[in-house]
Amino acid sequence: MDDRTNFADTPEATDIAYHFHAYTNARRHAEVGPMIIEDGDGIHVRDNNGNRYIEGMAGLWSVGVGFKDRRLIEAATRQLEKLPFYHNFGHKSHGPAIELAEKLVEIAPVPMSKVFYTNSGSEANDTVLKMVWYRSNALGKPEKKKVIARNRAYHGVTIASASLTGLPNNHRSFDLPIDRVLHTICPHYWKEGRDGETEDQFATRCADELEALIQREGPDTIAAFWAEPVMGAGGVVVPPPGYYERIQAVLAKYDILFVADEVICGFGRTGEMFGSTTCGIRPDVMVLSKQITSSYIPFSAIVMNDRFYDPIADESDRISTFGHGYTGGGHPLGAAVALENLAIIQDNDLVTNAREVGAHFRARLATLADRPLVGEVRGIGLIAAVELVEDKAAKSVSTVGRLGAMMNTAMQRNGLISRNMGDSLGFCPPLIITRDQADEMFEIVEKSMGEVE
Numbered sequence: 545m546d547d548r549t550n551f552a553d554t555p556e557a558t559d560i561a562y563h564f565h566a567y568t569n570a571r572r573h574a575e576v577g578p579m580i581i582e583d584g585d586g587i588h589v590r591d592n593n594g595n596r597y598i599e600g601m602a603g604l605w606s607v608g609v610g611f612k613d614r615r616l617i618e619a620a621t622r623q624l625e626k627l628p629f630y631h632n633f634g635h636k637s638h639g640p641a642i643e644l645a646e647k648l649v650e651i652a653p654v655p656m657s658k659v660f661y662t663n664s665g666s667e668a669n670d671t672v673l674k675m676v677w678y679r680s681n682a683l684g685k686p687e688k689k690k691v692i693a694r695n696r697a698y699h700g701v702t703i704a705s706a707s708l709t710g711l712p713n714n715h716r717s718f719d720l721p722i723d724r725v726l727h728t729i730c731p732h733y734w735k736e737g738r739d740g741e742t743e744d745q746f747a748t749r750c751a752d753e754l755e756a757l758i759q760r761e762g763p764d765t766i767a768a769f770w771a772e773p774v775m776g777a778g779g780v781v782v783p784p785p786g787y788y789e790r791i792q793a794v795l796a797k798y799d800i801l802f803v804a805d806e807v808i809c810g811f812g813r814t815g816e817m818f819g820s821t822t823c824g825i826r827p828d829v830m831v832l833s834k835q836i837t838s839s840y841i842p843f844s845a846i847v848m849n850d851r852f853y854d855p856i857a858d859e860s861d862r863i864s865t866f867g868h869g870y871t872g873g874g875h876p877l878g879a880a881v882a883l884e885n886l887a888i889i890q891d892n893d894l895v896t897n898a899r900e901v902g903a904h905f906r907a908r909l910a911t912l913a914d915r916p917l918v919g920e921v922r923g924i925g926l927i928a929a930v931e932l933v934e935d936k937a938a939k940s941v942s943t944v945g946r947l948g949a950m951m952n953t954a955m956q957r958n959g960l961i962s963r964n965m966g967d968s969l970g971f972c973p974p975l976i977i978t979r980d981q982a983d984e985m986f987e988i989v990e991k992s993m994g995e996v997e
């Protein structure tokens with residue numbers, strides 16, 4: 545029982561009193577207060593004061609088909625009425641999980657064969673790491689357990705996936721990363737490229753640095769390489785041309801698996817159905833979440849090829865079971881919504897819309913490049929970032945995140961929700977956005993920048 549006598553009487557005060565927020569300075573929350581979203585429709589959301597915003601981040605890079613899509617609501621309702629829960633432990637199964645597994649294998653950008661279900665992006669990456677270890681044991685290579693991710697990568701927040709993540713806030717004070725998870729250079733030419741180095745030379749150096757790390761650690765100890773085709777939460781980083789080709793040549797040389805974390809890129813974001821297609825990646829494993837259900841239901845899936853699956857299946861036979869799975873994995877509601885979501889994306893050709901409206905929006909953003917606060921404008925498909933700097937020549941800001949936060953506040957005041965990752969402003973609206981709405985979104989960015997400059 546709560547022994548506080550003054551129960552709060554507004555939703556804001558109640559939130560401050562009882563709700564411990566994710567990714568928030570907990571002590572500052574009382575001062576800043578919550579933004580309470582009550583309603584969503586299409587690309588818009590509305591707060592409890594009646595203010596309407598363009599959701600320029602599709603929630604958390606995730607509401608692909610927009611808010612309040614009738615087809616998704618009806619598909620969810622039909623499934624709830626028919627079978628609200630079942631699982632896939634042992635040999636149990638159900639229609640939506642079966643149909644979705646077949647569909648994901650069918651649309652995968654490279655030959656794949658099996659699908660394993662989880663509930664979130666973090667859990668999916670965590671599960672893949674466990675599978676990687678299980679597989680190395682199955683192959684009689686118990687020393688082949690280290691994996692390599694990249695600085696500024698985002699793969700989630702469980703102990704394993706936060707370790708794969710290459711951002712300081714996910715490690716600091718959590719005693720992470722765990723052993724066996726290593727990081728290599730972030731392929732961000734604008735930030736990491738050296739004076740006089742071309743993009744092509746930079747791509748080669750990234751692959752050379754990866755190979756040097758593998759050599760230092762011992763090639764027989766490295767099992768897998770993890771990458772978001774286009775990095776999202778690390779600030780929207782599109783690697784230079786040739787980067788993945790060179791990386792994959794190194795991985796092939798040392799028999800190292802490629803795990804593509806498509807949690808943001810998957811289902812049209814980059815202007816193709818998968819970021820792996822956009823970037824020329826041939827993954828052994830793909831991790832899918834967020835836009836798989838447009839985040840109406842928490843859901844994730846791991847899609848894998850035979851090279852990955854077969855040793856794991858053999859090991860489960862040898863030791864009698866694959867001892868891993870989640871109560872909610874492949875949840876019928878999530879699987880039914882994912883199937884309908886995919887049908888909506890295909891029926892409305894939202895991948896082409898993302899490519900075309902994305903190109904238009906990014907062309908407009910590019911006109912900001914000469915503004916005093918803009919260091920770089922980057923992106924692909926319908927995902928973009930504007931990096932703010934105080935000193936253009938030095939590519940630097942004195943107080944990391946200050947400009948980003950100021951711009952974010954100004955955009956919000958003007959009716960646009962974005963997200964600042966330090967001083968990078970992210971843009972990742974629902975895939976359904978029209979050209980006119982993209983113009984409106986850009987005009988808010990431009991106006992807000994004028995207010996902050």
Ligand code: PLP
Nearest residue numbers: 664665666698699700772807808
């Ligand atoms: N992987 C990527 C690329 C992500 O962007 C995220 C979340 O933003 C995750 C994994 C983690 O997903 P979740 O928050 O569902 O655990």
